[in-house]
Structures are given as C-alpha cells and as structure tokens.
Amino acid sequence: MLKVIFYLKAGKVSKKGESPIFARISYHQQSITMSTGKTILKERWQFTKNLRTVLKLEKEKVLKHSLELFLLNIEKKFNELAKESSDISLVQLKNEFNGKTSIQTKGVSIVEIMQKHNAYFEKKVNAEERSKASFQKYERSKELLVNFMKQQYQIEDLLSNEISSAFIYNLESFLKYESNFKGKVGIKNNSVVKYMRMYKTACNYSIRMGLIDKNPFAFYDGKINIKDAVFLTQQELNRIENKKFSAERLERVKDTFLFSCYTGYAPVDASNLTSNNIFQDNNNALWIMTNRTKTAIRANVPILPPTLRIINKYKDLQIGLIPKISNQKMNAYLKEIADLCGIDKHLTWYVARHTFATTVTLGNGVRIENVSSMMGHTNIKQTQHYAKVLDVNVMEDMTKLKEKYM
Structure with a gap:
C-alpha cells in the first residue's frame, strides 16, 4: 500500500x-x-x-x-x-509525476533492474528452487549500489543506459575500500567480484525480459582469487572417524561432518535431506537424489557404506537424515574436534565438501566429470580447482613414469 x-x-x-x-x-x-x-x-x-x-x-x-x-x-x-x-518503482513514479521523460521510454533504472530481478529471484526461493541466503545477498547488493550512488554521486538512482565504465570501476573501488557494514569498512576482493557479477546477472535478466538492450556490466572482468581448498587427508579423515567422543554433541557433529565428507553435500543441502531423497536403482544400489539449493542443479550421489551407517544410526530420530544443527554451532564444535584429534587445520562444515571432492573421490580415481556431477557444479572448471591440489595424484603418476626410467 x-x-x-x-x-x-x-x-x-x-x-x-x-x-x-x-x-x-x-x-x-x-x-x-x-x-x-x-x-x-x-x-x-x-x-x-x-x-x-x-x-x-x-x-x-x-x-x-x-x-x-x-x-x-x-x-x-x-x-x-x-x-x-505490479512491480512499481518509486523513482519512476517521481519522474512521471514531475513531468520528466518516462524511465520506460528512455530506459530502465539500475535500481529498478535490481528490484525486478530480486522479485523474480524471491519467487524461485519461495518455490524452493534457490536458497534464501542467495536472495539476501542479492538484496544486500542492491543496498550497496544505492549507498554508492548516494555517497559518490548524490543521487538515488541512474538509468542503465547512463552507466559508464567509470561508474562501474568507481563502484568496485567503493565496495573494496569505502563501503561500511556493521562497523566494518571495505569488502574483500572475492566478495566484491561476486557482488559485481550479481549486477551483471540482474542486467542479463532484464535483457531476457526485453527491458534493456545491452548489459552495462558486460565488460567487467574482475577475477576471484583462487585459494587452495582446505581438505582432510585420508589419515586425518580416519582419525576423526575412529575417534569416540564422550560428549553426545561432539558425536553428532562428527557424524554430520562425516556425512558431508562421504556425500559432498553443502550444509544447507545436507540439512534438508530426508528419507524421501533416498532411491534404489535397478541394481539395488542406494542413491541420495536432490537439487542443490544454491544453484538448483541436480546433485545425485551413491550412498557409500560410511554414509549408510550414519543414516541408519539416526533413522527415525528426526525428520532429516542427519541431526539438525546450525552452521555456527557446527563450525564451533568442529574446532573442538580438530583439537581433540590433533588436526592442525581450520575445520568448517565446508571442509567436508572439499574432502569429498579431493580425498574421497578424485584421490581414489573417480573421474572428474562424475565428481563435478555429484557436487552439482555448473561447470567442470569449478571441480578442476580441487584436482589441482592433489599432490598425491601427481606423485602416483610420476612414480609410474620413474619406473620407465629405472
């Protein structure tokens, strides 16, 4: 109203x-x-x-x-x-009321583009096709854009066809060094690149909807700094699996962590799995079948023996396949588990996903195309990052080569 x-x-x-x-x-x-x-x-x-x-x-x-x-x-x-x-922009209302040329005839404003895209994205969230966390990031990207225009140009909005390369790189600089959120000034490079890609995605949506003809962010070429993924070696994985904890909370966290180590599911996906996601194929093999919440990409994974043991352990004790626990508590307890198991690595729930990609699958000769499919990656380049960090595979290949020269 x-x-x-x-x-x-x-x-x-x-x-x-x-x-x-x-x-x-x-x-x-x-x-x-x-x-x-x-x-x-x-x-x-x-x-x-x-x-x-x-x-x-x-x-x-x-x-x-x-x-x-x-x-x-x-x-x-x-x-x-x-x-x-039904998706009304107050900037458009103001311009229409003041007798200025309609934004619809001259072009669409960048804030209106974000609003229309986010309204569409919210529908996908409500249909459980995308995650609520991703929607919140798009909303945050819109807030950052508005703050930038107010502080740098003293305006509340700008037509998309008036966005220049200087505007885009000033926006990038603002996000990196001047933006302020909860008392913290500046955003790290990888997050900035992701925000800039969100603006590009929203503009691409407007092109598909016939609102604009070209994407003002199309030439943006910021790069994400690739860091080596933290993962557990087979010895470290065994150390956690064989460790018995007297505290029930640590035992639950251990099982939840191991579940992701042997399935590769991200926290939000693992938490949402139920018995309805388990299927048996024609060869009587059990599978977990679901779509990744983040990307809506299919991610079907065969159930390995360690996974089945965990599922059976918690069967009928809760709605999901594994105990429900917040990401924050999970990561706090994993730090405790790492200390008790003598593992000098920063353990988080996502380390389990990385361990599945490296030690459990690629390290055991599973083809990278199959690993990419099980992890629900949108392209194989995402999976290739994990292959690069496996020195053990390099050593195995070089050992075979050494034998030829002996």
Missing part, C-alpha cells in the same frame, strides 16, 4: 522564515522524498498539527487543499503505473 507523509525540511528556511514542505512516499521496501513546492512557518505547522486541525487562516486552508491535491495526483499516477505493472 502506498503511504505518503508530509513533513518540514529541516535546516531550510526562506527569507520569509518559512520552511519547505516535503512528502515522504513509501511502498513495500522502497522510499523516496519529493518537494511539494509549498512552504509554511514552522510555528504554524506545529500549531495546526501539520494542518490537520480546523484551520481559520484562509492561506492555510488553501495550503491544505494544495497538499490534498498533491496526494490525490500522486495516488492517481501510482494507480496508472500499477495497471501497467
């Missing part, structure tokens, strides 16, 4: 001592301000309770009528736009 509130603009006073009256317009998560072009003494505004009491001065009666007319015209323009699209 559209909401309009009139207020006095603080700090601005005319020669007559009058302050300008502004309108704050809100709709869903959007909010903009507009000048009404009218002024009034601050004392009279307060005395008449924002012109809501019975007015005696003719000037104030006329002023109140003008604000009512302003409100009526705003609502009329809003209803006109609502007939064209």
